[in-house]
Amino acid sequence: MTDRPSLSVVIPAYNAASTIGQTLAAVKRQSLASRVAEIIVVNNASTDATGAIAEQHGVTVLREERRGPSAARNRGLAGAKGDIVCHVDADAVPTRHWLAELVKPFAEADVLLVGGKTISFPPTTPAQRYTARCGRSEPESFIERPIFPFIPSQNIAFRREPAVAAGGWNEDMITAEDVEFCHRLLQRYPAMRMVFAPSALVMHHDRSTDDELRNQAWMYGQGAAWMYRHHPETVRWDGAKTRAVINVLIRRGLTPLWELCKKAVGAGSHDDLEFATYHRLWTWWWWRGFYQLYQSGEFRPRP
Known part of the structure; x- marks a missing residue:
């Protein structure tokens, strides 16, 4: 791998027509855009205009018929060319320097996984106010916890080759696939580590209803x-x-x-x-x- 690894941004999307345009606009405005090999949207069998909107933005659009976040991410992983794969959710908006900050720790050869900071959009419902106050999407506490430390998949980057060698994402899981993915990679590569990049900031739309x-x-x-x-x-x-x-x-x-x-x-x-x-x-x-x-x-x- 070179000193300046290439980057693939992979966005799994299911029925994200109302948000995917905003997400892609923010990804395309990244300050580190020159090192992005590709932006891939994986249309996970959406029944709305998600795929069409993504195509209008001029990005690579892949379709995955098997429903589930792991299947979508594996489709993106298989199609990615970059040395580093970066994920952001289709209902999230990264800040302009998100990518630059997210990949900065990979300058150290023993870094395998990096997680950025995710904060909630200003809440407008009681359910959103609860999630925002909990900070449930913030990886600081998850990375440091003693049992099953992990990085939430909505704001994560990892080295592509080790992820492929480890078998990618577990498609039997419809939730907590990020916990299992991080656990398996760290077990397979015990000399490597995951780190938190607090300036790699993403804004996220939380669940709005009870x-x-x-x-x-x-x-x-x-x-x-x-x-x-x-x-x-x-x-x-x-x-x-x-x-x-x-x-x-x-x-x-x-x-x-x-x-x-x-x-x-x-x-x-x-x-x-x-x-x-x-x-x-x-x-x-x-x-x-x-x-x-x-x-x-x-x-x-x-x-």
Whole structure:
């Protein structure tokens, strides 16, 4: 690899007609555009105008009929020519220097994966306010966590050849594929590392409705359970964890009542009450999804 590796930007997209144009315009305006070998949009069997809009922007458009983020990313990985593959989601908007900052750490030969910082667009609904306050898309905490550290796939870059050699993305997974991908690469290349690039900034459109938030929590819980089932060498479920979950459910279940009482006597705020209410919603559906997959071994839609 040269000192100035070439770059492929791969954007998986499913029914993203309302956002893909803004995403592509921002990618094409990157300050490091001269090193971009190609911009690839993988149209993941969309039923709207996603593909047509992408073609109007003059980028490479590939179509992947198998639905799912892993299948779309693998299609992009197979078509990519760059030494470094960079992902951004089709509902996200990177800032002008995103790419330059995201690939800067690859100057060090032992860097395998890099994650940028993702922040929410200004929220307009309670569900969005909850997600923005949680900072759930920010990779700082995920990269440093002791079990299954990872970089969220909506703002990630990695060396193409090691990713191809490791088999790419796991197409059996419909969620948490980024957790599994990072875990597998770091196991295969233990001398290499992943790093956080805080100036590689992307703005992201969060789920806007309560139902979308429930679905997201359910799927994230399922993804975590899949990792527990398939990587017992890293972590095992036991009675202590079950008791801890029960305590969390009780505590978060009661917190909205506590915040309501505080608000009634003038010691609480509407924002804290709203956050506690949505934290209870998220926690409940996350753990329902977790136990569903952990017991059945299958990804299933939320009931």
